[in-house]
Each structure stands twice: as C-alpha cells, then as structure tokens.
Amino acid sequence: MMKSLEELYKRALELKNKGMSDKEISTELHLSVNTVTWLLSKEFLKEKVVQDVKIGWRSLGVYGGRIAHVAEIMADIIEEESRLSQFEVDSILGITINGIPFATMVSYIMDRELIVYRPHPARKEGLFSSNYAGVRGKNIVVIDDVASTGETLRRTFKDVRDEGGKVVLAVLLASKLPVDEIDGVKIRSILRTRLVGPEG
Known part of the structure; x- marks a missing residue:
C-alpha cells in the first residue's frame, strides 16, 4: 500500500x-x-487510512476499439434512460480530456451531435468548443470518465443551463459519488466505487 x-x-x-x-x-x-x-x-x-479510491482505466484507453465497446454500453444506458424517463437526446457532451473519446464514440453510435466542454480551473465558467455543436435549445447527455466529488459535473450542468441547454442525463465510466443525482440530473455509471468497513 x-x-x-x-x-x-x-x-x-x-x-x-x-x-x-x-x-x-x-x-x-x-x-x-x-x-x-x-x-x-x-x-x-503519517497516516494509515486513505479516504479515496484511484480509478485507472489505461487498459481501455490505449485502443480505440476498447473505447468503442465501452461507448456501446454507455449508449445502451442512455437509450434505456430515455425510454424510462421519456426524454429525447439531441447532443452528447464530452468533458475534456477524458470524457471526449467516450462521448465521440457515443455520438457516432447514436447519430447525435457532439459537444466538447472544457472546465476552466481558474474561472467559474468553462468553455464550449466552437468547432463542435452548440448547446442552446438542446437536450444533452453529459459524458465523463470518473466523478470524484461531483464538482466538475455541477459546473458543467450550470454552464449548459446558462447557455440555454438542458442536461437530461450524465453517464460516467466510474463514479465515486455517494449520490445518484446532482442538481436534478440523474447520474448513471458503469462502475460505482464505495469505501466499506469502519472508515467508509
């Protein structure tokens, strides 16, 4: 350890x-x-107890075909949620850097627009890349790799709303979050981590 x-x-x-x-x-x-x-x-x-779990997915990231297979699962989850919650999906948003490969493949599989979003560490607002689809008036699914505190998702949801879009779902490769919803948006992940035992 x-x-x-x-x-x-x-x-x-x-x-x-x-x-x-x-x-x-x-x-x-x-x-x-x-x-x-x-x-x-x-x-x-000085301490013996760690209150976090590292999520490494390099085995997926080294080959596009593996990312495509994971994206198929994500697309299936999106289709399931859209049926259950009865919403339409216009666009798939990838959060830089690690959400973009998955979002690109999901966008391709579902034949939906691709939006690229970059949170900015020094400013409150992130940036939407002008080389990709816009946000206004769209029902958007947010894709990212790992959520730890949910802060990046909160900022993304706020920026989408501020630009006139609506986040209908977020899909993650892995979640460390103790909740399944942030700011009224359902969070689905392929893997969920939980600390167990006396400290968790």
Whole structure:
C-alpha cells in the first residue's frame, strides 16, 4: 500500500512541477482534489487510512476499439434512460480530456451531435468548443470518465443551463459519488466505487 502511495505522490509531484494545479492533477490521476492536496503535503507518511479510491482505466484507453465497446454500453444506458424517463437526446457532451473519446464514440453510435466542454480551473465558467455543436435549445447527455466529488459535473450542468441547454442525463465510466443525482440530473455509471468497513 505504501509503495503505491509513494508512486502516486511522485506522479502528483511530477505534474505539480510541470505547473499543473491540484484540480488538473486530480483529473489526470483520477483522484479527488482533496486527495491530491493530501498526497502533496506528504500526510500519507503519517497516516494509515486513505479516504479515496484511484480509478485507472489505461487498459481501455490505449485502443480505440476498447473505447468503442465501452461507448456501446454507455449508449445502451442512455437509450434505456430515455425510454424510462421519456426524454429525447439531441447532443452528447464530452468533458475534456477524458470524457471526449467516450462521448465521440457515443455520438457516432447514436447519430447525435457532439459537444466538447472544457472546465476552466481558474474561472467559474468553462468553455464550449466552437468547432463542435452548440448547446442552446438542446437536450444533452453529459459524458465523463470518473466523478470524484461531483464538482466538475455541477459546473458543467450550470454552464449548459446558462447557455440555454438542458442536461437530461450524465453517464460516467466510474463514479465515486455517494449520490445518484446532482442538481436534478440523474447520474448513471458503469462502475460505482464505495469505501466499506469502519472508515467508509
């Protein structure tokens, strides 16, 4: 356990030294911002209990075909939810960086528009790429890889609403969230993680 924490620390420190913020490091390492801050403070050398779970999906990410297979599952979940909740889907939104490959494939499978969104670590508002579909007047499904605290999803939902769109569902590869809904939007994930035992 300590060896893997030390490896995570070294990787986080390497990214920090490249100028990345704790939020950007958390996205890259699939950890919560609090865990990154905790790692970089070297508190793990003093403590024995970790309150986070690292989600690594590199085995999926190295081949487009594997991403396509996961996207088929995501598209199936979207179709199931649209039947159950009776909503139409106009567009698929991918959150940069890691949500974009999945969103692109889901967009292709479902023959829907693709929206690309980039949360901005220094500003409250994120950016919608002008090279892809717009948001206004659309029913949108948000796609991302891992949700830890839900903050990125909250910001995305708010920015979509501010631009005149409506988020009808969010689909994730994995969720660490203790809830199935954020700001009135249902969250579905292929994998859910939970801490168990006396600390969880």
